[in-house]
Amino acid sequence: MTYQEIRKNEEARAYLKKGNENLGVLGYTDHSEAHCVLVAERAASILKKLGYPEHDMELARIAGFLHDIGNAVNRTHHAEYGAILANEILKGTDMETKDRVTVMSAIGNHDESTGGATDPVSAALIIADKTDVRRNRVRNKDKAAFDIHDRVNYAVTGAALKVSREKKTISLNLQIDESICTMYEYFDIFLGRMMMCRGAAEILGMKFKLTANGSKVL
Numbered sequence: 611m612t613y614q615e616i617r618k619n620e621e622a623r624a625y626l627k628k629g630n631e632n633l634g635v636l637g638y639t640d641h642s643e644a645h646c647v648l649v650a651e652r653a654a655s656i657l658k659k660l661g662y663p664e665h666d667m668e669l670a671r672i673a674g675f676l677h678d679i680g681n682a683v684n685r686t687h688h689a690e691y692g693a694i695l696a697n698e699i700l701k702g703t704d705m706e707t708k709d710r711v712t713v714m715s716a717i718g719n720h721d722e723s724t725g726g727a728t729d730p731v732s733a734a735l736i737i738a739d740k741t742d743v744r745r746n747r748v749r750n751k752d753k754a755a756f757d758i759h760d761r762v763n764y765a766v767t768g769a770a771l772k773v774s775r776e777k778k779t780i781s782l783n784l785q786i787d788e789s790i791c792t793m794y795e796y797f798d799i800f801l802g803r804m805m806m807c808r809g810a811a812e813i814l815g816m817k818f819k820l821t822a823n824g825s826k827v828l
Contacts, residue, residue, distance in 0.1 A: 611703035613650065613671035621699055622676055629681025629688070636685065639747040639763050641678050650674030652738035652771070653731075656780070659773040660814060662730055669709055670734045672700075673716040677735060680717075689725055693718030722802045727810035736810040737818075740803040741771050741782050758791075762799045765790035773816075780811045781819040793822060804828055 616622060623643065630642045653670035676699070680692025693714045700710045716732035719725030720739055727733035745764045750756065756764065768785035782804075786796055797804075804820055808828065811818035820828035 611672070611700060611705040613668055613675065615703075616672050616675055616699075617647070619699060622679060622696075625679035625682040625695060629678055629683075633681055633685065634749055637750075637757060637759075638685070639759060640749060641681055645742060645747065646675045646678055648742055649677060649735065649738045652742070653734040656734045656737060656771075656773055656814075657730060660775055660816070666730055669712055669731045670716075670738075673713045673731055673735050674738060676713070677717050677720050677739060687721075687724065689721035690718050722806040726806065727813040730814060733810035733813040737771075737780060737807050740807050741769065743769050743784065743800070753790075758795060758799060761791040762796050765796065778816050779819050780807075780814070780816050781821065782807070784820070784822045786822055788823075796822070797827070 626643050626646060630640065633639075633641050650671040651674070653674045654667040657667045657670055673696075676696045677692060678688065679695050680688035680690065683691040683695070696717050697710060697714045700713065705713075712729065712731055715728060716735045719728055719732050720735050722740070725736075727736050743763060743766045745766055748756075748760050748764045750760055753764070765787045766784055767787050770783045772781045772783065773779075774781070786793065804818070805828075808818040818828065819826065
């Protein structure tokens with residue numbers, strides 16, 4: 611089973627589509643296939659820059675693509691539901707059991723409310739997912755109707771993730787329009803996710819750094 615093959619899997623794509631539709635009704639930001647592709651490729655890129663083998667990168671891609679399929683069941687505990695669904699999909703492929711369990715574990719541990727990084731694949735997935743902060747994830751374009759999550763995401767006008775193997779740092783540099791949301795509002799929503807990234811970076815032997823509008827935050 612390859613990343614390109616799983617991207618074409620009808621069952622996985624149906625779960626992602628339904629999950630994103632469910633979250634849209636509930637008022638959440640975009641969790642579509644486009645988000646999952648970005649997460650998949652960013653997770654692999656992180657591992658590549660740190661010198662991990664292609665095999666680990668491929669597992670990170672697969673986990674990244676599948677990580678949000680549990681939203682088709684329910685937003686609460688979507689990581690755990692997603693792990694179970696992914697396991698069932700991958701059971702029907704030629705993927706080795708050890709690799710399937712690695713992917714399942716990464717998906718099951720990617721949510722900050724219940725999980726945490728346990729190995730390089732899960733660490734890369736977490737960092738890739740939690741750093742996907744951008745205004746075009748906001749579905750509702752009516753600023754007057756924005757809730758706090760909409761404002762926080764829409765306020766991010768620029769986000770750059772940098773990995774320095776030499777400095778042993780993974781840095782997220784944000785530009786935030788404070789006329790849309792205050793720094794306090796931003797970190798009220800995202801601090802837990804950023805702390806999760808810090809723990810994930812430590813699994814990779816790195817330090818996680820966060821800057822906002824040029825000032826060091828974490």
